[in-house]
Amino acid sequence: MTDETIAVPAVKAEAARATLPPTWRRLGGAAIFLIALALPFLVRNFVAFQLTLAMIYAIAILGLNLLTGFNGQFSLGHSAFFGLGAYTAAILIETYGVPYYLTFPVAGIVCFAFGFLFGLPALRLEGVYLALATFALAVAMPQILKSTPLEPWTGGVQGIVVTKPEAAFDLPLSPDQWLYFLTLAIGVALAVAAHNLIHSRSGRAIIAIRDNPIAARAMAIDVSLYKTVTFGVSAAYTGVAGALSAIVVQFVAPDSFTFTLAIGLFVGLVVGGVGSIPGALFGGFFVLFVPNIAEQVSKGLAGAVYGVILILVIYLMPTGAAGLVRLVVSKIAKARQLP
Numbered sequence: 001m002t003d004e005t006i007a008v009p010a011v012k013a014e015a016a017r018a019t020l021p022p023t024w025r026r027l028g029g030a031a032i033f034l035i036a037l038a039l040p041f042l043v044r045n046f047v048a049f050q051l052t053l054a055m056i057y058a059i060a061i062l063g064l065n066l067l068t069g070f071n072g073q074f075s076l077g078h079s080a081f082f083g084l085g086a087y088t089a090a091i092l093i094e095t096y097g098v099p100y101y102l103t104f105p106v107a108g109i110v111c112f113a114f115g116f117l118f119g120l121p122a123l124r125l126e127g128v129y130l131a132l133a134t135f136a137l138a139v140a141m142p143q144i145l146k147s148t149p150l151e152p153w154t155g156g157v158q159g160i161v162v163t164k165p166e167a168a169f170d171l172p173l174s175p176d177q178w179l180y181f182l183t184l185a186i187g188v189a190l191a192v193a194a195h196n197l198i199h200s201r202s203g204r205a206i207i208a209i210r211d212n213p214i215a216a217r218a219m220a221i222d223v224s225l226y227k228t229v230t231f232g233v234s235a236a237y238t239g240v241a242g243a244l245s246a247i248v249v250q251f252v253a254p255d256s257f258t259f260t261l262a263i264g265l266f267v268g269l270v271v272g273g274v275g276s277i278p279g280a281l282f283g284g285f286f287v288l289f290v291p292n293i294a295e296q297v298s299k300g301l302a303g304a305v306y307g308v309i310l311i312l313v314i315y316l317m318p319t320g321a322a323g324l325v326r327l328v329v330s331k332i333a334k335a336r337q338l339p
Contacts, residue, residue, distance in 0.1 A: 045177070049176045053245070056241050058187060058268075062194055071210050073230070076259070080141035081114065082257055083256070084242065086243060089107050090246045092106060094160055103243050108243075111240075112233065115232040118137065118235075119227060123227060138259045141254075142258055155253075159254070160246075160253075164179075164247065183244055191278075191280075272286070274319075276320060278322055
């Protein structure tokens with residue numbers, strides 16, 4: 001697999017986006033946002049908890065999308081940053097008594113630093129070689145968290161139990177509803193920040209590096225700097241998602257952040273749409289709900305059912321869910337314009 005294999009679907013998605021009328025995008029976004037605001041009051045607390053987890057995965061997938069979809073760097077190790085963010089929040093809350101809302105920026109900063117530092121040696125690697133290096137990171141992280149020197153902070157194999165916070169400002173919300181709205185607010189803020197980044201001068205440089213690194217260097221773009229910073233920003237997004245996960249699930253343990261999680265995030269990226277910011281939300285729902293659906297169909301063959309569903313989804317939506325939605329909406333818009 002090469003950088004071009006990621007760039008092609010992303011370019012197709014951008015081409016489809018250009019045909020979508022702005023009015024349709026605004027109306028669709030407003031409708032989705034209003035539905036999101038009403039959902040916690042229409043469903044049970046457990047369903048609100050599941051929806052919150054889906055949004056958390058969407059934030060992590062969005063971070064991976066910044067790295068892979070827009071910058072062309074492969075990563076199979078974002079479960080390590082997810083776990084690092086989760087443990088940062090859990091340790092700060094349970095060991096040092098830090099308010100939970102302050103752990104989000106701290107987790108983001110810690111993961112940005114680790115992502116930036118990891119990105120420095122990774123500059124010498126591209127394509128499958130970078131994927132292999134990040135794979136090693138994902139495999140090593142659970143073992144590092146279990147190690148004896150870190151056990152006083154991480155709790156070793158026992159993990160850490162995190163207290164679930166009550167709703168702030170005495171709002172008449174259950175803890176699950178409050179965390180849903182908190183996650184929604186953080187997710188929207190991060191999505192807007194990602195949109196502004198991609199459409200800025202720095203974003204154009206990031207995409208130029210993905211499409212043609214040699215041409216980017218010829219245009220005086222500091223490829224090394226942009227790659228390492230993008231790796232750091234991507235890790236920061238995933239770290240914030242991990243911190244939210246620790247608070248929502250109320251528990252962190254090394255075996256919760258294995259390579260399986262990294263593969264799940266990558267699957268969510270492809271299914272949602274490579275190079276698509278809104279597609280990360282669909283990817284988050286896919287990562288959370290499809291394995292459960294596969295298990296309900298057949299517990300003994302859950303893996304096979306999941307594989308069949310994934311193959312069908314990729315076959316029917318080669319550019320991801322976001323590409324399919326844009327294609328359908330643009331065709332409807334063109335049909336309405338015909339005499």
